[in-house]
Amino acid sequence: MTTNFEPTERIIAVSPQDVETLFVDLLNVYGVEVQDGPRRIKTLGAHWDDAEKTRIRAASLADGTITPIVLTDTRVAFRCLWPVALAQAFEEGAIEGVEELTPAQLAELTPQPEAAE
Amino acid sequence: MPIQLIIRNPLDRDAREYIQRAGVSNAAGRAQINEFVRGIKGLGLWNSMVCWPLRSTQNAGTGTTAYSLGGLGTYNGTLVNGPTWGTDGIVFDTAIKRISFPINWGMGRVKSSVFEASISDTSGSNLRVIGGLTTPLFLNNVFAPGIWLTYAYDNAPMQSRGSFVQLPINTNTLLTLGQVSSVRSEVSKDRNVYAGANSPTPYSTNLTSVDFMTDTTGRASFFLVTADGVALSQTESNALQNLYKQTLGTGLGLP
Numbered sequence: 001m002t003t004n005f006e007p008t009e010r011i012i013a014v015s016p017q018d019v020e021t022l023f024v025d026l027l028n029v030y031g032v033e034v035q036d037g038p039r040r041i042k043t044l045g046a047h048w049d050d051a052e053k054t055r056i057r058a059a060s061l062a063d064g065t066i067t068p069i070v071l072t073d074t075r076v077a078f079r080c081l082w083p084v085a086l087a088q089a090f091e092e093g094a095i096e097g098v099e100e101l102t103p104a105q106l107a108e109l110t111p112q113p114e115a116a117e
Numbered sequence: 118m119p120i121q122l123i124i125r126n127p128l129d130r131d132a133r134e135y136i137q138r139a140g141v142s143n144a145a146g147r148a149q150i151n152e153f154v155r156g157i158k159g160l161g162l163w164n165s166m167v168c169w170p171l172r173s174t175q176n177a178g179t180g181t182t183a184y185s186l187g188g189l190g191t192y193n194g195t196l197v198n199g200p201t202w203g204t205d206g207i208v209f210d211t212a213i214k215r216i217s218f219p220i221n222w223g224m225g226r227v228k229s230s231v232f233e234a235s236i237s238d239t240s241g242s243n244l245r246v247i248g249g250l251t252t253p254l255f256l257n258n259v260f261a262p263g264i265w266l267t268y269a270y271d272n273a274p275m276q277s278r279g280s281f282v283q284l285p286i287n288t289n290t291l292l293t294l295g296q297v298s299s300v301r302s303e304v305s306k307d308r309n310v311y312a313g314a315n316s317p318t319p320y321s322t323n324l325t326s327v328d329f330m331t332d333t334t335g336r337a338s339f340f341l342v343t344a345d346g347v348a349l350s351q352t353e354s355n356a357l358q359n360l361y362k363q364t365l366g367t368g369l370g371l372p
């Protein structure tokens with residue numbers, strides 16, 4: 001069940017105000033049904049399920065199995081596997097308001113955790 | 118002559134319930150769960166604990182639910198942002214991946230925890246056990262307002278930054294954390310890490326979950342908390358660790 005998804009994680013950054021409408025629209029066009037345990041979920045994102053990377057599982061904002069990473073520039077980022085067609089659209093810059101980040105860019109834009117005293 | 122049916126080592130009722138709920142299909146995993154549950158009950162801790170066996174053969178082994186096991190109730194955890202199931206436990210490979218456990222006030226006072234984990238990267242090699250939405254809190258903070266934790270490891274300071282626990286690199290480690298008294302004190306022996314009061318901070322009432330994660334790469338096979346006001350004694354901690362090593366932790370090479 002990995003054929004519809006790229007095998008490598010991509011990171012995208014968007015404005016938090018755009019998340020809901022953007023992802024609803026994208027879900028209608030690019031959404032794919034993916035397994036999560038006994039359930040099947042129509043989703044845009046997935047994660048590897050096993051350490052050997054032989055199968056994927058759904059990543060869903062609705063149930064908190066993927067959460068936004070808040071960036072220092074006020075945007076939020078999502079890191080997961082994406083459907084091939086959507087990843088291609090990201091790469092071509094075809095999705096307005098979405099910027100793809102490298103892991104190094106994500107690290108630069110991620111707030112450092114506070115150390116307790 | 119009628120056939121006599123003899124069932125050797127039948128499944129404990131609660132072990133069976135967990136096995137069915139989590140969908141544990143691996144025969145060795147089922148046996149290990151059964152022995153662990155029997156042992157916990159033998160220690161008299163069943164009703165005061167909940168744990169999460171995280172090796173793929175001892176839990177669902179697929180999907181985003183980490184099923185809970187224990188007499189305190191059902192507190193299934195959630196795999197968030199993509200940690201993966203492995204035979205030796207849940208694998209983390211970036212700082213954003215975590216398991217979220219619904220540890221909260223409904224469980225009563227959380228006093229001790231036991232976990233097995235390893236960190237496999239040499240930079241930023243922290244294991245973090247974090248509660249609260251924005252403020253790092255460790256378990257004991259939920260019952261003792263104003264207590265930050267200090268940790269010690271083999272009689273040396275291990276990490277003094279509250280919820281951050283630094284583990285030895287590339288070493289499977291079984292640790293107990295808990296409070297042994299209400300006074301500021303640290304006891305460290307046999308890889309048991311106890312907490313003392315330090316640097317009082319405001320109490321947070323918004324604790325709804327505790328997250329378990331690593332800064333870089335790592336793995337965790339087990340997490341347990343005692344609640345309902347029950348703290349592990351040194352003797353109980355040792356017995357629980359030995360039980361884990363002989364049952365769920367088999368093959369991890371734990372010292």
